Amino acid sequence: MPPAAEKKAPFPRPAAPGAVLLFFLIPLGGYVTLLLAERQGGGRAAAPAIRYTDVTAASGIDFVHAHGGTGRKYYIETVPPGSCWLDFDNDGWQDIYLVQSGPLPGAPRPPGTASRLYRNRGDGTFEDVTVRTGVANATGYGNGCTAGDYDNDGDQDLYVTNFGPSVLYRNNGDGTFTDVTAQAGVANGLYALGAAWADYDNDGRLDLYVANYVDFTMEDEKFCGNIKENRRSYCHPDAYGGLPDALYHNEGNGTFKEVAKASGIWDPNGKGMGVVWFDYDADGDVDLYVANDATPNMLYRNEGNGRFTDVTLLAGVCCSEDGVPESGMGTDAGDADGDGWPDLFVTNLSNETNQLYRNLGGKGPFSIDTYPAGLGEISLLQSGWGTDFFDYDNDGDLDLVVTNGHPMDDIERDSDIITYAQRPFLFENGGRGKYREIGAGVGPYFATPEVGRGLAIADFDNDGDIDLLFNPNNRRATLLRNDGGNAAGSWITLRLEGSRSNRDAIGAWVAVTAGGRRQVGEVRSGSSYMSQNDMRLHFGLGAAGRVDAIEIRWPTKPRRVEKIGPVPAGLFLTIKEGSGIVKRAPPAGPPR
Numbered sequence: 001m002p003p004a005a006e007k008k009a010p011f012p013r014p015a016a017p018g019a020v021l022l023f024f025l026i027p028l029g030g031y032v033t034l035l036l037a038e039r040q041g042g043g044r045a046a047a048p049a050i051r052y053t054d055v056t057a058a059s060g061i062d063f064v065h066a067h068g069g070t071g072r073k074y075y076i077e078t079v080p081p082g083s084c085w086l087d088f089d090n091d092g093w094q095d096i097y098l099v100q101s102g103p104l105p106g107a108p109r110p111p112g113t114a115s116r117l118y119r120n121r122g123d124g125t126f127e128d129v130t131v132r133t134g135v136a137n138a139t140g141y142g143n144g145c146t147a148g149d150y151d152n153d154g155d156q157d158l159y160v161t162n163f164g165p166s167v168l169y170r171n172n173g174d175g176t177f178t179d180v181t182a183q184a185g186v187a188n189g190l191y192a193l194g195a196a197w198a199d200y201d202n203d204g205r206l207d208l209y210v211a212n213y214v215d216f217t218m219e220d221e222k223f224c225g226n227i228k229e230n231r232r233s234y235c236h237p238d239a240y241g242g243l244p245d246a247l248y249h250n251e252g253n254g255t256f257k258e259v260a261k262a263s264g265i266w267d268p269n270g271k272g273m274g275v276v277w278f279d280y281d282a283d284g285d286v287d288l289y290v291a292n293d294a295t296p297n298m299l300y301r302n303e304g305n306g307r308f309t310d311v312t313l314l315a316g317v318c319c320s321e322d323g324v325p326e327s328g329m330g331t332d333a334g335d336a337d338g339d340g341w342p343d344l345f346v347t348n349l350s351n352e353t354n355q356l357y358r359n360l361g362g363k364g365p366f367s368i369d370t371y372p373a374g375l376g377e378i379s380l381l382q383s384g385w386g387t388d389f390f391d392y393d394n395d396g397d398l399d400l401v402v403t404n405g406h407p408m409d410d411i412e413r414d415s416d417i418i419t420y421a422q423r424p425f426l427f428e429n430g431g432r433g434k435y436r437e438i439g440a441g442v443g444p445y446f447a448t449p450e451v452g453r454g455l456a457i458a459d460f461d462n463d464g465d466i467d468l469l470f471n472p473n474n475r476r477a478t479l480l481r482n483d484g485g486n487a488a489g490s491w492i493t494l495r496l497e498g499s500r501s502n503r504d505a506i507g508a509w510v511a512v513t514a515g516g517r518r519q520v521g522e523v524r525s526g527s528s529y530m531s532q533n534d535m536r537l538h539f540g541l542g543a544a545g546r547v548d549a550i551e552i553r554w555p556t557k558p559r560r561v562e563k564i565g566p567v568p569a570g571l572f573l574t575i576k577e578g579s580g581i582v583k584r585a586p587p588a589g590p591p592r
Helices: none
Strands: 020-028 031-039 051-054 083-086 095-098 116-120 126-128 141-148 157-163 167-171 177-179 192-198 207-212 246-250 256-258 272-278 287-292 298-302 308-310 331-334 343-346 355-359 366-368 384-390 399-404 425-429 435-437 454-458 467-471 478-483 490-497 509-514 517-522 537-542 549-554 560-564 572-576 580-585
Touching: 083 141, 083 454, 083 467, 192 287, 207 272, 272 331, 287 331, 331 384, 384 454, 399 454, 490 509, 490 549, 509 537, 517 537, 560 580
Parallel strands: 141 192, 192 272, 490 572
Antiparallel strands: 020 031, 051 478, 083 095, 095 116, 116 126, 141 157, 157 167, 157 192, 167 177, 192 207, 207 246, 246 256, 272 287, 287 298, 298 308, 331 343, 343 355, 355 366, 384 399, 399 425, 425 435, 454 467, 467 478, 490 537, 509 517, 509 549, 549 560, 572 580
16 A cells, blocks of 8 residues: 555646656547556556455355346346345354346246355355255346345345346345245336335335336347347447336335335436435435436435435536436445545446536535546546445545446447456545545456446455455456455444344444544445445544544434444444444454
C-alpha cells in the first residue's frame, strides 16, 4: 500500500519522475475523446502490501456458470448470474450461494447444472451442501438472489430470481430449506433480476422488492445482428418493452401482498436490473434506488406511511450529466466522501461512463461527481456490472470494486476498441471520494479479462479484512482472499440482531467513531448486481486501537437509538437491540 502521504494526495496524481505521458484520440459514438495514459519509466514502484489471492480451487469452490446458449442468442443468456453471502446455519461463518442459469427453458437439465450452496467449514474451505439443503433451483433459469430472515425465526431465508417464476426457500433451521413460494405468494412470474429485502414500513417484518427487466419471451425472439452475414447478436434492451417491478409487503403470517402500485412504486416501462435500499435523507426509513437499463433510473423517497414519492428528477440521479438515460446495471450506496451521507454508484455500458452521484445533504439533489472523483474516463470503454463500496485496506474510507464485461460476445467483430472480456477494477479511495485504479497491483485476477456479472463481498475467513466473490457469465466463479488488509489497519465488525425490529436488523443505521473519525454504514441485503454481501458491518479504523463510540439507530417505530462504547478494535461484536453487546469474538488466526 502506498504511504499515507501519497495516498491522500489529490487526484489526479502528477506524472511520476521518468514517466511518459501518452495521448490517445478514440472515436466514441460520434465524439472524439482524449484519453491520457501514464507509462512508468525508471525504477519500479514497490509492490503494495495488500494482495488478493485466488483461493477458489483451494477452498473447494468448483462452480461454473452456464448460460445454456445454443447460438441463437436468446436475450436471457447474456444477463446472469448473481451470487450471495449468507450464514444459513448460524455458525458465524459466511456461506456462498452461486446462481446457475442454463440450460435454456424447455431443455432438459444435465446432472450437476444447478445453483449451488457451499457451506463454510471455517478452515478456509467450503462444502457443497446443495442436495441436502434443497436449494438447487433445479427448474428455474436463475438470475440473482437475496437472503433475509423474513419470518423472524432466527435463520436466513433465500429468494432466487428467475426468468419465469422465482423461488422463496424458507430456512427450516436444521440445515434444510423448504420451497414456500406458492403459499407466500412471491413467485412473481416475470423476468426478475435484482431483489432485496427491507422493512420499508418499520413494522418489524422484512418486505421484498423485485426488479423486473424486459418483456422477453422465448417465443418472441427477435433477430438482432448482421443480416447480410446472417449473424445473430444479443439484442439491445430497446428491442423489448419494460416491465413493472414488484414490492411484496410481509403480512406476518407467512404470506406477502404485492403493493408496488398502491405504495407509489410504479414504473411500467422500467427495465430494472440493480436495486439497493438505503436511507438517503436520514429520516429513519429506507428509500429505494433502482438501476434501469436504457430507461431512467429511479429514486423513491419513503414517506414513512407505507407510501413512496418518486424524487428521481429532483434528486438528479436518473441519467448522465447531459440528462440521457444510461444502461444502469449494478448499483451500491455508501459514504464515498466521508461526509456522513450515503452516495450512489451505478455501473453502465461501454460508450457511457459509470456514475457517482454525491449526496449533498439528504434534502435535495445529488451532484454527479464521476469525473472529479476519477471514475469517468477509465470506464468509457468498459461495461460495468457488479459493484460494491468497501474498505479493502482498513484505512477508514470506502474503496470501490467493479466487474466488467460486454454483453455482446461478438462485439470485437464490430469494434476495434471494445472487447467482450474485460478486466475488473479496484479503485482506492485517496480521501474525500477521490479514486485511483490500482487493480493490477493487488493480484493477477485484476489484470485478467473476464466476463464480469455478479459480485459480492464478505470476510469469509473472519480475519478482519474483506474478500471478494466473482460470478461471471458462462465461466468459473472466483473467490479472492484479502491478504494484508488486516495488517494495514485495525477494524471492527458488527453483527446486529433486532428484537423489536426485524431479526436481521436490515435498515439499521450505524455510526462508528474512532481515532477522531466518524464513519456511517447501514445494514442491507441485496445490492451490487443481483447479489448480496455479508450483512455484517465492517469498519476499517486505520491506526486507531479502539472504537470510542458506536451509535445504532434501529429500524423501528418509534425511533430507537442506542450508544455503546468504548470497545477495543479487532473484534467481531454481536449487538442485540436493547441488550447491547452479547458476543465478542477475536479474528480467526493471525494476520495474513
